[in-house]
Every structure is written in structure tokens, then in C-alpha cells.
Amino acid sequence: MTTTDTRPRPAEPNASFRDRLNNLRHLGRLVAQIWRTSRWLTAASIGLRLVRALQPVATLFVAKLIIDEVVRLSGQTGGSHDFAQWWAEGKLNTVAILLALEFGLVIVSDLLARATSLVDAVLGELHSNTVSVELMAHAARLDLRHFESAEYQDRLERARRQASGRNALLSQMFGQAQDMITVVTLAAGLFVFAPWLVLLLPLSFVPAIWGETRFNTLSYYLSRGRTPERRQLEYIRQIGASAETAKEIKLFGLSAFLVERFRTLATTIFKENRKLSIQRAKWGALFSAIATLAYYGAYAFIVWRTIAGEFSIGDLTFLAGSFLSLNGLFQKILLGFTQIAGQSLYLDDLFSFFEIQPAILPPANPKPFPQPIRDGIVFDNVGFRYPETDNWAIRGLSFTLKAGETLALVGENGAGKTTIVKLLTRLYDPDEGRITVDGTDLRDIEIEDIHAHIGVIFQDFIRYSLTAAENIGVGRIEDRGDRMRIEDAAKSSLADAVIERLPLRYEQPLGRLFNKGRDLSGGEWQKVAIARAYMRDADLIILDEPTAALDAKAEAEVFARFKSLATGKTAVIISHRFSTVRMADRIIVLDGGKIIEAGSHAELLALHGHYAELFELQAAGYR
Numbered sequence: 111m112t113t114t115d116t117r118p119r120p121a122e123p124n125a126s127f128r129d130r131l132n133n134l135r136h137l138g139r140l141v142a143q144i145w146r147t148s149r150w151l152t153a154a155s156i157g158l159r160l161v162r163a164l165q166p167v168a169t170l171f172v173a174k175l176i177i178d179e180v181v182r183l184s185g186q187t188g189g190s191h192d193f194a195q196w197w198a199e200g201k202l203n204t205v206a207i208l209l210a211l212e213f214g215l216v217i218v219s220d221l222l223a224r225a226t227s228l229v230d231a232v233l234g235e236l237h238s239n240t241v242s243v244e245l246m247a248h249a250a251r252l253d254l255r256h257f258e259s260a261e262y263q264d265r266l267e268r269a270r271r272q273a274s275g276r277n278a279l280l281s282q283m284f285g286q287a288q289d290m291i292t293v294v295t296l297a298a299g300l301f302v303f304a305p306w307l308v309l310l311l312p313l314s315f316v317p318a319i320w321g322e323t324r325f326n327t328l329s330y331y332l333s334r335g336r337t338p339e340r341r342q343l344e345y346i347r348q349i350g351a352s353a354e355t356a357k358e359i360k361l362f363g364l365s366a367f368l369v370e371r372f373r374t375l376a377t378t379i380f381k382e383n384r385k386l387s388i389q390r391a392k393w394g395a396l397f398s399a400i401a402t403l404a405y406y407g408a409y410a411f412i413v414w415r416t417i418a419g420e421f422s423i424g425d426l427t428f429l430a431g432s433f434l435s436l437n438g439l440f441q442k443i444l445l446g447f448t449q450i451a452g453q454s455l456y457l458d459d460l461f462s463f464f465e466i467q468p469a470i471l472p473p474a475n476p477k478p479f480p481q482p483i484r485d486g487i488v489f490d491n492v493g494f495r496y497p498e499t500d501n502w503a504i505r506g507l508s509f510t511l512k513a514g515e516t517l518a519l520v521g522e523n524g525a526g527k528t529t530i531v532k533l534l535t536r537l538y539d540p541d542e543g544r545i546t547v548d549g550t551d552l553r554d555i556e557i558e559d560i561h562a563h564i565g566v567i568f569q570d571f572i573r574y575s576l577t578a579a580e581n582i583g584v585g586r587i588e589d590r591g592d593r594m595r596i597e598d599a600a601k602s603s604l605a606d607a608v609i610e611r612l613p614l615r616y617e618q619p620l621g622r623l624f625n626k627g628r629d630l631s632g633g634e635w636q637k638v639a640i641a642r643a644y645m646r647d648a649d650l651i652i653l654d655e656p657t658a659a660l661d662a663k664a665e666a667e668v669f670a671r672f673k674s675l676a677t678g679k680t681a682v683i684i685s686h687r688f689s690t691v692r693m694a695d696r697i698i699v700l701d702g703g704k705i706i707e708a709g710s711h712a713e714l715l716a717l718h719g720h721y722a723e724l725f726e727l728q729a730a731g732y733r
């Protein structure tokens with residue numbers, strides 16, 4: 111099976127500097143997503159930052175004017191230095207106005223900074239919600255094969271990790287734009303006084319940018335390459351401490367084994383990360399020293415020019431301040447740039463997940479699912495291989511499931527029974543042959559339409575940590591509030607007796623996950639789950655071994671009930687219990703993905719074949 115993903119992968123660790131910069135392409139997509147989240151907040155965040163960007167140069171310039179004015183005033187000879195007199199003579203007017211201006215600038219700047227963080231925090235949370243919703247919606251569109259493949263699970267896991275925590279990147283990106291505008295205004299001021307100083311600045315940060323992008327790429331690939339191990343760590347952490355696993359872990363005394371496995375895996379990852387961090391710190395220190403050297407070189411130059419009388423003291427403060435700010439800003443931009451570039455690599459994990467497309471596609475001109483089914487469902491020479499496997503799970507399979515009949519599928523583990531159900535419900539499409547319902551290929555019917563007309567409960571059904579009523583209501587989610595329907599379904603599956611015994615009856619939260627939750631026995635859960643199938647007006651009901659945990663008597667009861675309710679309905683039952691299987695109208699015996707025998711219980715016994723042998727084996731156990 112081929113994947114539909116042909117888009118370019120992000121730069122590999124040895125990719126060129128340009129390739130690495132190319133990874134910034136995802137930022138546009140991120141901004142668009144943020145814009146979609148809230149236009150007003152995005153505009154507010156950008157607007158606030160534009161104003162803040164101009165504040166440093168304004169503050170520095172006013173400070174320069176203050177110092178020049180102070181120098182001018184302190185140089186005035188004659189007269190007393192009496193404050194009241196100077197004030198009355200209006201000599202302090204200019205400096206007072208300038209001080210007030212500086213004060214105003216600082217206050218406004220503080221207010222704007224707080225407003226920006228507020229807007230960013232709100233926008234960040236909204237955005238994280240938007241991404242999570244888009245991620246869930248997209249995952250729901252994907253095929254079952256995606257969820258059953260380790261590679262796709264790695265990708266989903268990577269995307270999921272990116273869904274939250276993009277808030278910092280958002281503020282950083284906008285902050286970066288703000289800093290860049292500040293740099294331009296400061297550099298323009300600097301350029302007016304000493305043009306070549308501006309040229310000195312890039313020399314200090316270009317090597318650092320190169321180094322940092324290199325380390326970002328290396329660290330991304332380290333982390334990316336370790337996704338399977340990280341998922342394993344997560345898995346070990348989970349089975350090591352969860353309600354579902356506690357029993358077995360304790361009884362088998364597995365905790366030391368799990369801790370050891372966790373430690374080994376975690377240590378390998380830790381050592382790799384540490385090596386990279388040390389490298390990064392060494393180079394970072396060198397580049398930072400170069401930048402500091404550039405700053406002090408420029409500072410010495412300005413000091414000398416001031417001594418030589420070319421610059422005023424105010425100019426000196428302005429230039430030294432500008433240069434210091436610029437240097438600081440460059441460092442910040444550099445750091446921000448490397449962080450953004452690093453993060454944009456991870457954005458690839460998020461956006462590439464959105465590019466995975468389902469292979470099971472809706473038909474161009476959908477035909478309706480026949481209701482009721484008149485003739486039946488036909489498997490016509492069907493063959494199917496699971497993705498990334500070489501063996502055919504089923505091959506050359508042909509049979510008819512007649513309308514209104516109850517068919518049992520029998521066979522040893524791995525014979526292909528569940529696979530038939532997956533194909534019948536179009537969770538997968540066959541690789542060979544076709545499946546038709548009343549002559550219409552399943553591929554020509556809308557997937558939702560197929561699912562709406564089939565009630566299926568798998569052996570590994572979900573035990574939802576929801577109330578008893580909701581656990582049944584999920585079988586037909588649009589009717590989850592229809593208590594009559596839920597209670598009827600519970601009666602049909604014999605779950606009503608289980609629910610009657612619960613303190614809160616239908617309102618009883620089930621499962622151990624949440625407060626007041628009540629756990630059920632395996633068989634009780636199964637009765638509740640089977641009620642889901644009865645929630646539907648399905649013509650076709652499939653029970654794939656959901657009764658394995660029921661005791662023999664309960665299973666016989668559930669099936670007898672099922673048979674009586676299923677009259678007129680087409681039903682498929684998978685079970686390893688012959689007491690159940692024998693109730694079916696027809697039985698198909700599978701082996702290695704092929705049909706080896708078919709007929710009624712009596713016919714198959716008379717055949718003295720595989721079925722008769724298996725039946726005898728089980729019956730002997732009861733004698």
C-alpha cells in the first residue's frame with residue numbers, strides 16, 4: 111500500500127543553510143491559522159507591537175535631549191543655583207517638559223507591554239483550542255489503517271505534541287517583528303551619526319545565526335528520530351501506573367522490569383541530548399564573545415570621538431545607548447530567530463499531519479444503501495492484505511450473506527473473521543474483488559450511509575467513562591437523549607438488569623476513571639455495549655465476539671434474545687462457542703483467510719469435517 115504523502119520533507123540534518131531557512135515556510139501557515147482564530151485579537155497584537163517598536167528610540171532620544179539640556183544649564187555661570195529662582199525665571203521649562211515626556215513614555219510603554227501580554231495570552235489559548243479541534247477533525251477523516259500503523263501513530267503523536275504550546279511561538283514571532291522595527295529605527299539614528307558602526311553590527315551576529323540554525327536542525331532530527339522510543343517511554347509510563355494494568359503488573363511483579371526498561375531508554379535519549387546541548391553551549395559562548403567584542407570596539411570609538419569634541423555628551427549617551435540596545439536586540443533577535451526556526455521545523459510535524467489524506471474516499475456519485483436489504487451482501491473473490499504486510503489476510507473469498515439470515519463465522523485465531531467485518535463496514539477496501547449489497551458496490555455508497563445502516567460491536571469495544579445511559583446512547587449519538595430508546599435497547603441486550611442494580615441506574619457514571627464511577631464486570635460491560643447495536647435501526651447487525659466474557663448461560667440468553675429480535679434482520683455473529691454458533695441459520699468455517707466449509711450446524715456435523723472436529727473437541731470438554 112502506498113501512502114498519499116508526497117510533499118517535501120523538512121531539511122535533513124546535513125541540508126544547506128538555505129534549506130534550513132526554507133523551513134520557515136510554515137510560519138505563514140501558522141499566521142493564517144492564528145488569523146482564522148481571531149482577527150480582532152491578531153490585529154490588536156500586531157498594532158500594539160507596532161507602537162511599542164518605536165518606544166526605545168524615542169526614550170533614548172529624549173534622554174539625549176535631557177542630558178544636552180542639563181549640560182547646557184550646568185555650564186551657565188553667574189547667578190545662584192536656587193531652584194525657586196530658576197523655576198520662576200523659566201530656565202527649567204525645557205528640562206521639565208523633557209522629563210515629563212520621558213516619564214510618560216515609560217508609563218505608556220509599561221501599559222502597552224501588559225496589554226500585549228494579555229492579548230497574546232488570550233489569543234494563544236484560543237489558537238491552541240483551534241488547532242486541537244482541527245487536529246481531531248482531521249484525524250476523524252483518516253482511515254483505520256492510519257491508526258493501525260506505527261508510522262502514522264508516530265506522526266499523530268508528533269502533531270498532537272505541537273497542538274498546544276504554540277502560544278510562545280506566536281508571541282515570539284510578533285515580538286520578533288517588533289524588535290526588527292525597533293532595530294531599524296535605532297540603526298537609522300546611529301547611521302546619522304556614525305554610518306560605519308551600523309556595518310559592524312551584522313558581523314557580530316551572522317556566524318551565530320548560522321551556528322544556531324545548525325544546532326536547531328540537529329536537535330529536531332534527534333527528537334524526530336526518537337519518536338518511537340518516546341512513544342515507548344510514554345507507553346511504559348502508562349502501563350506502569352494505570353488502573354487497567356495495576357492488577358497484572360502487581361501479580362506478575364513487573365514493576366522493576368518496567369522501571370529498568372524505562373531507565374535504559376530514557377538514559378540513551380538523555381545522553382544524546384546532553385551531547386548536543388554541550389556543543390551548542392560551546393559555540394554559543396564563542397559567538398556571544400564576538401558580539402561583545404564588536405560592541406566594546408564601537409563604544410571605544412564613540413568615547414574617543416566625544417573626547418575629541420566631535421560628539422556632545424548627549425550624543426554619547428544616545429549612541430552608546432543605541433548601540434547597547436542594538437547589540438542586545440540583535441542578540442534577542444538572533445535567539446528569537448533560532449528559536450522560531452527551530453519551532454518551525456516542529457510545525458512541519460503539525461502541518462504535515464493535516465496533509466495526510468484518507469485513501470478510502472467517498473464516491474463521486476454516491477448510491478443509497480438499500481433499505482431494506484432485499485437480496486443480500488455478496489463477497490466476490492475478495493482478497494485483502496493489511497498495509498505493510500506480505501501475507502493475504504483473506505484471499506479468493508466468495509460467499510453470499512442472504513437478506514434476513516443469521517450467519518456465523520467460525521475459525522481459529524487469525525483465520526480472518528474480523529477482517530471480513532472490517533471490509534463489510536468499509537473500514538478497509540478490498541485489494542482484490544468486490545463486495546456488493548443488492549448489486550451495488552460498497553465503494554459506490556457514502557461511508558456514513560454504510561455505517562448508519564449497520565450495527566456492529568467489536569470484541570474490543572470501548573468502555574466509555576460516561577454514564578450508563580450515555581454508554582448505550584453512543585450507539586446512535588443523535589438519539590443519546592432519547593431515554594425510551596435507550597431503555598428499549600438495554601432490554602434487548604439484557605443490560606437492563608445490570609443497570610437496575612446500579613445506585614444511580616441510567617445516570618450512573620461507569621468506569622474507574624472519574625469520581626463516583628462504578629466499574630462493571632467484563633460480561634456486564636458487554637451487555638451494555640451490545641445495547642449500542644440495538645440503538646440503531648440497522649438492517650444488518652454484526653456481533654464480533656463481544657460476548658467472550660459472558661458466562662455460557664448469559665451468552666446463550668443474549669444470543670437467543672438476539673435471534674428473536676433479529677428476525678427479518680441480517681446478522682453476522684462471530685463466536686468461539688458452538689452453543690451460540692449452532693443457533694445461526696448458516697455457518698462459514700474459515701481457515702487461513704479461505705472458506706473451507708459452509709452450511710447449517712446439522713449439515714456441517716454430517717460432513718464430519720473441520721467443523722465437526724472442532725465441535726466435538728469443545729463438546730468433549732463438557733462431558
Ligand SMILES: Nc1ncnc2c1ncn2[C@@H]1O[C@H](COP(=O)(O)OP(=O)(O)OP(=O)(O)O)[C@@H](O)[C@H]1O
Pocket residue numbers: 258496497499503521522523524525526527528529530
Ligand atoms: N491491523 C493489522 N495489521 C496487520 N495484520 C493484521 C491486522 N489485523 C489482523 N491482521 C492479521 O490478519 C489475519 C486475520 O486476522 P483477523 O483479525 O481477521 O482474525 P480473526 O479470525 O478475527 O481472529 P481472532 O479469532 O483471533 O479474533 C491474521 O493473520 C492477523 O495476524
